[in-house]
Amino acid sequence: MYRNSMMIGTAALFGAAMVAPFLSGPAAAQSKKPIIVGAAVAVSGWMKHYDDGPLKGVKLAIADVNKAGGVLGRPLKLITADTKTKPEGSARAAQEVLEKGAKLVITSCDFDFGAPAALAANAKKIPAFATCAADAKFGVQGIGRYAFSMATATPGLAALSAEWAHKRGWKSAYVMTDTIVEYTKSVCAHFKTRWKQLGGKLAGEDRFLGTDGQFPAQVSRLKRLSKKPDFIFLCTGGPGAAIVRQIRAAGVKERIMATDSMDGDAWMKSVPNLNAFYFGAYGSIFGDDPNPKARAFFSTFKKTFGAKPVSSQAITGYSVIEAFALAAKRAGTTDGAKLVAAYEKFRNEKLLVGPTTFTKDLHINLARGQLIMNVEGGKHRAIEWYTPKQVPKPKL
Numbered sequence: 001m002y003r004n005s006m007m008i009g010t011a012a013l014f015g016a017a018m019v020a021p022f023l024s025g026p027a028a029a030q031s032k033k034p035i036i037v038g039a040a041v042a043v044s045g046w047m048k049h050y051d052d053g054p055l056k057g058v059k060l061a062i063a064d065v066n067k068a069g070g071v072l073g074r075p076l077k078l079i080t081a082d083t084k085t086k087p088e089g090s091a092r093a094a095q096e097v098l099e100k101g102a103k104l105v106i107t108s109c110d111f112d113f114g115a116p117a118a119l120a121a122n123a124k125k126i127p128a129f130a131t132c133a134a135d136a137k138f139g140v141q142g143i144g145r146y147a148f149s150m151a152t153a154t155p156g157l158a159a160l161s162a163e164w165a166h167k168r169g170w171k172s173a174y175v176m177t178d179t180i181v182e183y184t185k186s187v188c189a190h191f192k193t194r195w196k197q198l199g200g201k202l203a204g205e206d207r208f209l210g211t212d213g214q215f216p217a218q219v220s221r222l223k224r225l226s227k228k229p230d231f232i233f234l235c236t237g238g239p240g241a242a243i244v245r246q247i248r249a250a251g252v253k254e255r256i257m258a259t260d261s262m263d264g265d266a267w268m269k270s271v272p273n274l275n276a277f278y279f280g281a282y283g284s285i286f287g288d289d290p291n292p293k294a295r296a297f298f299s300t301f302k303k304t305f306g307a308k309p310v311s312s313q314a315i316t317g318y319s320v321i322e323a324f325a326l327a328a329k330r331a332g333t334t335d336g337a338k339l340v341a342a343y344e345k346f347r348n349e350k351l352l353v354g355p356t357t358f359t360k361d362l363h364i365n366l367a368r369g370q371l372i373m374n375v376e377g378g379k380h381r382a383i384e385w386y387t388p389k390q391v392p393k394p395k396l
Contacts, residue, residue, distance in 0.1 A: 008169045018243055029201035033071070035334055037062065037321070038097025039106040040117040042130075045085025049266070050109040050237075053309035054131035055080070057317030058106060060297075060304065071325045082106060087116050093130075094120035104129065104324050104335040109141070109151075109202040109313060111135035111182045118147040125336040127343070129323070131316040132260075132282075135182045136394035139363030146340055150316040150323065152282075154183060155395075156192035156366045157259045159388035160280055161233065165257060166198045170230035174222065175205040175256075176243070178236035186395065187259055188235035193392040195233075203229035210240045218243070219250045231255035231278075234262075239355075241267035248274070260370065263311035265380065274357070280370035282312040282353055284382040289371065291385075293352060310353055312371075319353035366391045 008303070015080055039058060039385065041051040061286050062076045070076060094105055094117035105121040107114035109132040115332040121128035122144035130138050130149040134157060138149040165173070174197055177188040190201065204225060206218045207337035236243065244256065248271065258279040268274055276294055283294035285308045302308045327342035328334055328364060343363070354368045369387030 007117075007201045010226070028345055032074045033102050033378075034075045035071055035328075036097070036101045037076050037078050037104045037106065037324070038094070038100065038102030039080045040083060040090060040093035040097055041080065041106065042110050042113065043080065043082035046084075047083070047085040047108055047110065047113050049310055050132070050261075050313065053311055053314030054109055054317030054320075055106075056301065056305055056309065057297075057314040057319075058321055060301065061318040061321035065321060065325055071328045072288060072332070076321070083113060084114065085115070090114060090116035091120050093117060098124055100124060102126065103336075104320075105134070106131060106317070106320055109133055109316075111138050113141055114138065115147075117144045122146040127324075127336055127339050129320045131320055132313040133183070134260075134364075135186050136362070136364055136366075137182070137396055140361060141244050143300075146336060148358060150320050150356070151364060152354075152368045152370060153364045153366050153394060154186040155190040155194075155392045156368060156388055157280060157370070158187050159194045159367075159384050159391045160370055161259060162191055162194040162198060162200065162256055163388050163390075164280075164386050165231060165233075166195075166200060169233050170200075170255070172201040172203045172227075174203045174225070174229040174230045174232045176209045176218065176222075176232060176234050176236075177205070178210040178234075178240055178243075179207055180210045180237070183261065184235040184237065188233065189395060190392050191233055191235070194388075194390070197390070197392075199268065202328045203227060208243060210236050210243070213242050215243045216364060219246050219252070222247065223250050223252055231257050234258045237261040239299070242273070245271045258372070259291060260313065262310070263313065263373070264309075266310055268375070268378065274375050275377060277375040278383075279373050281373050282315045283371055284373060285309055285312050285314075285329055286380045286382075288382045290382060297352060319351040319356070322351045323349070324358065362394075 041050045047080040068077045081096040083089040083093045105128040107117040107130045114133045132151040133149045134151040178184040255276040258295035263281045283289045331338040332341040346358045347368045372383040
């Protein structure tokens, strides 16, 4: 199955019928001028934690596409420029890949660090795709018509968390918002909206800055609650490992529910034997994903790069290339305006990341589901795939 360690074998994963419509013969592709895909992402700095997996997913997808014949009979060629985890570096990195002829600009997995690159691409009328930036502003309203994200938007992440918790019979939530980026603020705001719609109660809420490292006031307020919540809804990312550790060290044992920014286990080294922790993910990197295609992807990822991805967000990088190939096939060109028109006609396209829809008004997915994960005794396990039934209107 794995003739080349850099290839997943798309035909085996997704079926020859799905691959064939946008690919042609391998030999013909290799003889033609390549289509440049530019990745303006973090290769250094703390955002590398979030960009590394999706970038490797891009590499695997490009290898698959080229093996099967390329896009419009031409091979894809990836070039990468480091943002160095700086907003101004994001813009510079985008300019670098655009000057080298990129027909697609892939940006960081966050609105704050990906938007500058997307704005640069929009100015040139070149499509820009964030791998996993989940703030719904990453698109028409926040950047421009040429900006898209492969992520599930924060209203959808919030809704699936609220609905799944409500389905479990949990009645009260304590909301803790990390103010570090737009993503964390947005997902908590939309969670409160959906939770109240479901009749859920708020036992209280608090705010913190994840990079502070010490949170005695927030932990003390949480511990002093006279009536304990059924769960804590925590909106943070990797830097938030410190607050999880301090919450548990203070003897607070209530369930904690987070979102996909807390996927993976790299951050858990400082919180050994963590219990009662839940989050949604694009899949399980721990070998128990119920979707065989996702299991195959993660298995090949590990064989190719020597380790499992930091998180399941690696899947979003793969699907950015799937979407580009499909849009180019339908448009019959790599012209930016025509690619955008093709993307905006996507309706529940069967990509590895899940059913994917874009419209003229929304260039990110709202209601796509995720896999609910649980951590007990420091070990991850997949529970079930859940798709929200009602998603709050994005706060744009």
